[in-house]
Amino acid sequence: MRRLIRSNQLRRAYVTCVAALAATALLTGPGTAPVQAGPAAGTSRLDPVDPQYWQDQETMTWDDYRAVPGGNWADPARQPSQRKLRIALVAADNSDQPFVITQPRGSDPFRNPQVAPVARADVAKFYADFWGTPSALNHGHTVHEYWMEQTNGRVGVEFTPFGPYRLPRPQYEYGLNDIGQERAGCPAGHTCDGNLDRDVDALWQAAEGADVRSRFDLVLRVYAGYDETSVWQEFGEMMFQTREDVPDAWGPPDPNLPNWVRSRYVDWTSWKAGSQLWGSSSMRQGESSGTITHEIAHTFGIADNNNNPYVSPYRRVGSGTWDVMDRGSFNGPGGPHNRWVVPASQGAAMPAGQTLRSKLKLGHIDEAQVVRLSREALRTTGLAVITVKARSAVPGARDVQGVRIGMDRDLTPACDINADPLCPGSPVYDFYSLETVQRIGADSFTPDNGVLIAKNKTAETNTCGYTCFTWVVDANPQDIDMVDYYKPDGTPVKRTVADYRQLNDALFHAGTRSGSEDEYVDEPNRLHFYVLDRVVDADGLLSYTLGVRHLDGAGPSQRGVAVARPSGGPTGNPTGAGATCTFTLTNTGRYSAGGQAHPEDVSAYLKSDVYRLSAAIDGRGWTVVLPTELTSAAFGRSVPVKAVATASGSSASSGRITLTARSESDPSRTATATCRVDK
Structure with a gap:
């Protein structure tokens, strides 16, 4: 197996966090700190050479952003080399659901918006700018930037705003239209079978002409309110102990219905959260959505790679936080429980990159x-x-x-x-x-x-x-x-x-x-x-x-290894940070190309061997540590290999390290050398 x-x-570096519902204040400006490839190197010779210090999403802020050196992909002047996706951004609201962004700061039941209100007439342009133009509000990051970065300048996007339009039906007639919600949660006298995409497009074409769709590659329909995916948990099981605890303020306008409704992943959420629409790959997104980049990817003909993590039998996620086609689409400051803020500057504000498999496809x-x-x-x-x-x-x-x-x-x-x-x-x-x-x-x-x-x-x-x-x-x-x-x-x-x-x-x-x-x-x-x-x-x-x-074949190359003791002796203090013996490992084998059946000529990468290292030390009270137990060397080339010895005050006056290197391709090929270390 x-x-x-x-x-x-x-050894882990993480902070166990309470999933907070308090609104996170908007920061200004993109991160400008220098690029770092991990934690700063330690001063001790005993420190790991590549320690894993992972950070949990809940603890991340915009200060964690690091620019791509030489990228500057957010610059609107940088044009894609292959294709710019023309996206029509069509905004629509309902008689019972105004645009969240038009309300006084923090005034709606979800404690949004997080910024001063925007006039209804300006909503479409506001969101086109929020997702398309660098600003303090979006921290200098755009959907165009994401696609330019992930495609190395091949693909970009631009948004053209339309609307706003008033939809002919109340919001919940569009939101309570899947997974049985329409049967158990739709108020009396209503039919919760609304088709938002169809109704938005009809209003748009009536205003702009029947051929308006043909002028764009994609249509992003921004509807007033929330993506249910961003509020069902935070304003459901995280806010209320049981479904019976949901108060009338979070319930439907029909007093004969319960104040809860089924949600996609679990048995219940508050009716107000569950009545919101679920964003979709038809490019239908609420004001809390940060997953637009993910939905754009679907238009290229690639599927989701995600699971339902909340129900038994549990099934492990496929690619998780590392992939925009999985829950990496939720990446951003504050983690997944902050995806409800409007505008969407937290939670899913910056999805993960594309995996190699996706980029190849x-x-x-x-x-x-x-x-x-x-x-x-x-x-x-x-x-x-x-x-x-x-x-x-x-x-x-x-x-x-x-x-x-x-x-x-x-x-x-x-x-x-x-x-x-x-x-x-x-x-x-x-x-x-x-x-x-x-x-x-x-x-x-x-x-x-x-x-x-x-x-x-x-x-x-x-x-x-x-x-x-x-x-x-x-x-x-x-x-x-x-x-x-x-x-x-x-x-x-x-x-x-x-x-x-x-x-x-x-x-x-x-x-x-x-x-x-x-x-x-x-x-x-x-x-x-x-x-x-x-x-x-x-x-x-x-x-x-x-x-x-x-595991079953080493190829035609001759394998060999030699290890030479340090010529200059050890460095450092064994009773302090450690004394290092630096050996020289040489690949004494000889390369032979043989017959290749790889999909391409990869001979440049076949001219090395991998060696497994081990070390022992003689001497009372002495210990030895290898910073790495694996190394590689090209045929005929040499590489340094380090071993670090430590001793206490009561240890013997000297110790002798024996280093052994063994070829992974041919384990019969081994070599040893020794190094004396004195206190």
Whole structure:
């Protein structure tokens, strides 16, 4: 079965947060702090080389944003190289539901809007500007910026405002129209079967001409009120202890109906929250929506990759916070429980980037940026070692930003999604993908920097209990054990095993003692993945050196290794921060190309070997630590390998480190060297 190599070390940096309903004050201006690729390096030689310090969404603010060096994608003057999507933004309200943004600050039942009111006549332009033009109100970030960044300048968007128009039916006749709400929640004398898209378009065409739709690529229908997805929980089970506790103020205008109504994910929410419309891929969005970028993606022909995390049998999320097509569409300051604010400057205000699988499908990445391997070919060519740059970085001509490992078929044993919440569904995955995530640009509100390993399928089918096509490998699959929210009586409600935030700590990291893992083995599919090194360049951009090999074949190259003792002796103080012996490891093997059957010429990445390191120390009271237990070296090249020795005051006067290096391709090839350390 699949396994993580070492036992998980539960070093975590997170804050357990109460899911607050208090409005978050709007900040001004985009983040301008320098790019960081993780926490600052420690001063001790014993510090991990790549510690995992992930941040929970609830604690994030706009100060966590980091710009993409050289990107400046929000600049309206930057035009896309391939396509600018022309989006008609058509605004409509109801007799019983005025635009939230037109009301006095904090005056509606949901305590919105968060800013001074806007005249009704200006609503369409207000939202076109909010989503389309950098300003203090949107913190300098736009939907155009997102698409320019994710496509490396290929695709942009522009909004043209229309309206406002008054819909012919009350708001709840449009909102109570699915999952049985219309049968149990529709007031007497009404038929809750309204079609908002149809009615909005009829008003728009009557005002602008029957051919107005033909002038645009997409239509974004902004309706007065809220996306039910952003209020059902916060103004339902988080606000009221039971459904019987929902007061009349949150109930329907019909006194014969209960004050609650069924919601999509759970059995009940307040009637006022449940009567709101659910945003949809038809580009129908409420004023609280921050998921417009996600809905635009659907128009390119890509499905959702998300689950229902609230009902049993629980089924683990597919790609979670790392993917705009999953709950990464909820990324933004304050986390998912702040998606109800109007305007939508919290919660889902900045969705995650696109995964490699999505970029490949949508044509949003150059082939030169992707290395394509074959699992079957790795068996005959030997392992590959590739340096992969952050997926949101502006790529240089030779930068690789993703690795795709194709498989002729998925050999994973079948599992039961109804019995095992971590089951990835039917074994129909076609390929693995490797990419580097750095918290810059749209990925600023992902929880961590590190390596994303995922298995993917080409088809977008329901094989997981929901439509899924990307399954992120979780480096820390144990329950994250965090509170989701507190009920009104103070009872904590934990995040379920299916909650997307269970993947907050999913990324892999280089080195030992990181709190994560630096390798992963998929035994049924006969693949071994390595996270070998972490590099940050002068611009602060993060890259990882990654390796992958077939468990059953090392290829035709000759393998060998030699280790030389330090020529200059150890450095540092063993009774203080530690004394470091720096050995020299040399790949003494010889490369042989052999026959290749990879999808492309990948010979440049087949000229290295991966080595497993271990160390022991002789001497009473002495200990030795390896900053990394894995390294790689090209054929004929040498790399430094460090071992850190420590001693107490009562230890022997000296210790002797023995370092051993073993080839992963041919474990019979080993080498050792020693280093003496004195107090």
